Amino acid sequence: MKVDKVIAYTYKLNEEAMKVLEYYSSIGLVEFLPFSLPQREKYRRDVGVKNFNSWNDEQVAVFDCQSRLSGYTYTGLYDFDEFIYPKNAKNLKDLLMKLGKLYPNSAGYTFKTEVYATTWGERQNNTIENDLTIGRYNQRGDPMRDRVKSIVITDRLMPGRMSTHGYWSKKPYKKSIVKESYAVLKHYRTCRKEWMKNNGAMCYKLIKRHEDNTLVQVADLIRENVINIMERIKEEMSKSSY
Structure with a gap:
């Protein structure tokens, strides 16, 4: 597709898939960042769950991505x-x-x-x-x-x-x-x-x-x-x- 940069947020990613991201990172195409769910015991949610807290979690990644790609x-x-x-x-x-x-x-x-x-x-x-x-x-x-x-x-x-x-x-x-x-x-x-x-x-x-x-x-x-x-x-x- 000829894109110049891909940013991926990883959450509980298996070792085999991580090796793929590491490869694409080594050639400069991908930047991948770990994603966590703080205070999960207090505010129960998970990736893919459709509720207010999960949408807020997702928005954190959106803002971070928007900032990192601001020069593109x-x-x-x-x-x-x-x-x-x-x-x-x-x-x-x-x-x-x-x-x-x-x-x-x-x-x-x-x-x-x-x-x-x-x-x-x-x-x-x-x-x-x-x-x-x-x-x-x-x-x-x-x-x-x-x-x-x-x-x-x-x-x-x-x-x-x-x-x-x-x-x-x-x-x-x-x-x-x-x-x-x-x-x-x-x-x-x-x-x-x-x-x-x-x-x-x-x-x-x-x-x-x-x-x-x-x-x-x-x-x-x-x-x-x-x-x-x-x-x-x-x-x-x-x-x-x-």
Whole structure:
């Protein structure tokens, strides 16, 4: 995607995954920071729990990230199961150049979300070669404006006014909802909790599903890259053990 910097916040991360972050840190792409939950005994919560205290915990990381990336032109805030898919653009930078011309007075670009619900099951004729999530699931819903994510233009934001799903722009700049013909956010997850009410009425019956192999088409290439990096990490670990 041609991004220049990735900041990741780690919480109870396993040793194998930590080795991956350490590798990308060694080549200058990733900066990773430990994340903790202070006074957890007094204020019970955990990562992923949806309550007031957990949202506050998450916002701490958002503000920290915004500060650390303040010198960059663009900042995006995403989870590891979310992927921006640019259409008719070579990569993310190419997309942002095009959006800058399309929305010249924008403080940021908000992408509609396409949910690929793993609850709907794996795609037909799946093979072991497609063991990445993006290669195993290909059913999605329509693009939604619910729980969207954005890429912001850093110096057009009001100070300290960025959250997981939104931001506040300086005047005279505006927010822009990107047309799905330019780009979308592809989110791989289970059916949402509210979709599972009434025996999963929304998840199984009311949500229109589309077969979409967009990311399946690049899964093999990404898998090849993943394997290459795994082998490189193993080689470095074996050298350091002597």
